[in-house]
Amino acid sequence: MAQVLEFKLPDLGEGLTEAEIVRWLVEVGDVVAIDQPVVEVETAKAMVEVPCPYGGVVTARFGEEGTELPVGAPLLTVAVGASEGASGYAASPSPSSSSPSPSSSSGKGSGSGAESSGGSGNVLVGYGTGAPAARRRRIRPGRLDRAVAEVPVVEAPVVEVLVAETPGSDGPVPVVSPLVRRLARQHDIDLRRLAGSGPDGLILRADVDRAIRTAEETAAATARVAEAPVQAQVPAAAPNGVAAAAGAERIPLRGVRGAVADKLSRSRTEIPDATCWVDADATELMAVRAAMNAATGPSAGPKVSVLALLARICTAALARFPELNATVDTEAREIVRLPGVHLGFAAQTERGLVVPVVRDAHTRNAESIGAEIARLTELARTGKLSPAQLTGGTFTLNNYGVFGVDGSTPIINHPEAAMLGVGRIMPKPWVHQGELAVRQVVQLSLTFDHRVCDGGTAGGFLRYVADCVEQPAVLLRTL
Known part of the structure; x- marks a missing residue:
C-alpha cells in the first residue's frame, strides 16, 4: 500500500525563517530518489537546493515559483511504499545505498518516521545532502491514479487523498487532503467552482491558495471603488505618507x-x-x-x-x-x-x-x-x-x-x-x-x-x- 508523505520546508539554519521558491526541479508525477534535490529556494543568505528525504512519486507541489514560504510550510507530497505489482512504481532507493527499500522491511515494525516510510531522515540544515541527484522518470497518469487510490487514512504527516461532499453538488469534489478542504472552508471558497490542477482534476492546495488570493484582490478592489469619492479629493499616498505617482512600480524588499x-x-x-x-x-x-x-x-x-x-x-x-x-x-x-x-x-x-x-x-x-x-x-x-x-x-x-x-x-x-x-x-x-x-x-x-x-x-x-x-x-x- 502506498503512503503519501508531506515534506515541509526544513530549517535552513543561520536564523532564517522563510525562503522564496526560485525553481522547481521536479514535476507532479515524477519519481524521486531519497535525498534528491526537488526545489531551488532563495533565502536572505544564498540560493539553496533542498533535498527530499523520501523516495517515491511526487503527487503535489505547494507554491508557485516566486512564492515565499515560511519554514515548516508544506513543499510537496510524495507517494512512497508501493510495490511494482500493486501500483506500477517503486519507491526509489537512495543512490548511495544498496540496502533493501523501506517497503520490503515495513512489516518488521522496527522503524518509525522517515526511516519506516522510505525517508532518509536527512532533512538538512543549510544546504542539503551530499548524495548525488538521481535520474527522474515520469509515470503514466493511470499509474498515479491507482497509487493515489490506494493511499490509506493514517496519522500525520501522512496525507490522505479525500473526496469532499458538498451540499447541492452534482457529484463528489476530489481534494488532495483534509488541510485543503479546511482551508477552503475557512475562507468561504466553494470547491465546486474550482478547477483542480492535479491529476484528473484533483484540487491541490495551490488551487485553493490561488482562489483565496483572487477573492482578497476582488474584495480590495471593491473597497477601493467604494472609497473612490473620498480619495478623489486627496492625492494617493503610500503607507509612509509619500504621494504615489500614477503607474509607480513597487518592488518587494525580499531575498x-x-x-x-x-x-x-x-x-x-x-x-x-x-x-x-x-x-x-x-x-x-x-x-x-x-x-x-x-x-x-x-x-x-x-x-x-x-x-x-x-x-x-x-x-x-x-x-x-x-x-x-x-x-x-x-x-x-x-x-x-x-x-x-x-x-x-x-x-x-x-x-x-x-x-x-x-x-x-x-x-x-x-x-x-x-x-x-x-x-x-x-x-x-x-x-x-x-x-x-x-x-x-x-x-x-x-x-x-x-x-x-x-x-x-x-x-x-x-x-x-x-x-x-x-x-x-x-x-x-x-x-x-x-x-x-x-x-x-x-x-x-x-x-x-x-x-x-x-x-x-x-x-x-x-x-x-x-x-x-x-x-x-x-x-x-x-x-
Missing part, C-alpha cells in the same frame, strides 16, 4: 535585497559611524604586482590581484590596530575584540550585493587570499554561496573602484566595526620627489564605529594602509 536593506538600516540606526579618507600613490604597488605576475619558473604561482594585495595589507594593519577588528555587545555595553580576522569583501551579483568571507585571513599570504577570493567570487556569481560563507566576517573590504568611481562613504557591515573602501586607480598629476609627475593614484576611505575607537586610531590604521600602498616594502616587516 538578498531585503536582507541588505535590513542590515544597512540597522547599521545606520545602531552604529555612530565616522569616515576618514586619504589619497595614496599606488604606482609602486602596481609595479610590484606586475613583477609578481611576470615571474616565471617553478616558484611562479598564480596571478595576484590588486584586491588580494589590499586584503593582505588590511590584515597587517589590523594586527597593528586590533581595535578595528571588533564588535560591540550593546546589551553588556562591552567592546569585543576578536582574535582572528575573517575578511569580508563586497561582491556585486545579479541577485544583489553579497559579502563573502575569507576565513582566517590573518593566517594567509596574498596568494592564498587571492585564490580564496576568486573561488568565493565564482560561487557568488552562480548563486552557490552557502549561508556559512556569507556570515561571521569581522572586517570588510569594499572595492567600488571597479565601477569607475573615485570615492565613497561606506556603510559598515553590521555588526562589524569598520570597512575600508577603495576607489579606482587612475593616472593623476602628483608631486613625486619634489617634482610634478603623472602617478597612479587611489582614494582610500575608512568608515569606523566611533564607539570602538577614536579618530587617532582610525587615522593611524588608514595611514598605515596608505603607506603600504605607496611603499609595499613596508609590508616586509610584518611578513
